[in-house]
Amino acid sequence: MVLQRAAGSLLDVFRSIPLLIQFVLINSVNSLLRLGLSTFKVACLVLAIYTAAYCTELVRAGILSVPSITRRAGRSLGLTYLQDxxxxxxxxxxxxxxxxWIGLTLGVMKDTSLVLWIGITELLRSSQSIVTRTQEPLLVLAIAGLIYFLMSFPVARLGTMLEKKWTPND
Amino acid sequence: MNYTFHWAPALKAWPQLLWGAVVTLEIAVLSMILGVMIAIALALFSKSNSKLLRGINSVWVELARNTPALFQVYMVYFGLGSLGLRLDSYPSLVVGITFNCAGYLAEAFRGGLRAIPETQVRAARSLGMSAPKVFIFIVLPQLFRIVFYPITNQMVWAILMTSLGVVVGLTNDLMGVTQQMSVVTFRTFEYFALAAILYYALAKFVTLGAGVLARRLFQY
Structure with missing residues (x-):
């Protein structure tokens, strides 16, 4: 029980602090402790922890959605806990x-744009450097937005489709 | 680890950080109020018969949900600037967050509207209430109860999103103040740890406050 509550509040911390600050903090811890991780690895680490914090909630909701009667029936048929x-x-x-989970994945995909703050050149950062060269902010940013949209929209549609298909009695 | 933590200068900057937190809250509240109003309009658009209004709704919602918030703030700050509409970093952050919140909330409101029985509207109309009156006195109060939880969630999101202001050069919100001080003193970890605590406190304040409010408002 104690462990449960501790895990819950720890994950809550990661959900209540802006991702930008988490990037900066972990990045500075990396250089303070001389861990020698590249900024790319730091970014992946932070995003992984952040995603885990949200994913835990999803998995918990999923497990709770299984009726306990069904599980009890399985157990009384002789299944072990793991088999259940x-x-x-x-x-x-x-x-x-x-x-x-698909929605979460898309959210993380969009949050990757924040890694430009710790000095990684990704889609938004590189479009910004093109803007400084060409002085055409609207066009370049619109293209960047289109790329994000094309990556995200089909997957988002798939998510809503699956949700509609799998929601019982609706 | 041969690094000594210097918490004293960071703790001395506490008042400035607190003022930054106030500005952060102000931006979040402002853009949430605007966002809720726009989201109600968008949710109504999605039910209207006009193809144009439905189109506006779906374009807004899909754009807001399928592009990064940072991109949206960039678009307002740099993109609108090249159209001749130059906004400062503060208003462009507010506009960006409003755009994002309105898109996410519109979906929640649309679901909420569906949950209110059509018969109630018809009953009120046949009692002689005008359509706007029905919406304000019958539909809205029930709608707010349904979408209360999504709104609180979005409020926390709005607070977290204000940290994007620093990317477009905002210096007086919590993230901006922290960034400036850490650049001046090179004490990145200490300042950002304090800022993280403040952001956490703000988010907790909102969720706990919303819980208390919900218990007072929806007790029956």
């Missing part, structure tokens, strides 16, 4: 979790 998780909870929970 694998054969009963997983197939049911996946249908609840996957659409939201």
């Amino acid at each position: 998780l694998r054969e009963i909870v997983f197939p049911i929970a996946v249908k609840v979790v996957l659409p939201n």
Whole structure:
């Protein structure tokens, strides 16, 4: 119980602090402790922790969505706890979790634009440096936005489609 | 680790950081108020018969949801600037966050509108209330109860999003103040740790306050 509450509040911290600040903090910890990680690795690490904080909630909601009667029935048929998780909870929970998980993935994909602050050149940063060269901010930014949109929109559509398909009795 | 932490100068800067937090909250509240109003309009657009209004709604929602918030702020700051509409970093941050919040909230409001029975509207109309009156006195109060949780969530998001202001050169919000001080003193970790604590406190303040408010408002 204590562990549960501690984990919950720790993850809550990662959800309540701006990602930009998390990048700067972990980046400075990296240089203070002389860990020698590249900024790319730091960015991946921060995004991974941040994603984990959100994903935990999704998985929890998924497991809770499985009726406890179903699980009890499985257990009383002689399944072990792990078998119950694998054969009963997983197939049911996946249908609840996957659409939201796709949404989370897209959110993280959009949040990657923040890594420009610790000096990684990604889509937005490189379009900004093109802007300083060509002095055409509207056109270049519109193209960058279009690229983001084309990456995100089809997957978002897939997510809503799966959600509609898998929501029971709707 | 041969690095000594210097917390004293960072703690001495506490008042400035607190003022930064106030500015951050101000930006978030301002853009949430605007965002909620626009989101209501967009949700109504999505139900209207006009193809143009429905188009505006879907373009706004899809753009807001499928591009990064940072891109949206950039677009307002640099993109609108090249159209001759030069906004300072403060208003362009507010516009950017408003755009983003309105897009996300419009979806929540659309779902909320669907949950209010059509029969209530018809009953009120047949009692002689005008359409705007029905919306304000019958639909809106129930709508706010349904979307209360999404609104609080979005409010926390808005607070976190204000940190993007530093990228377009805002210097007086919490992130901007912290950034400036850490650049001057090279004490990045200390200042940003304090800022992180303040952001966490702001977010907790909003969620706890919303919980108290919900219990007072929706007790029956």
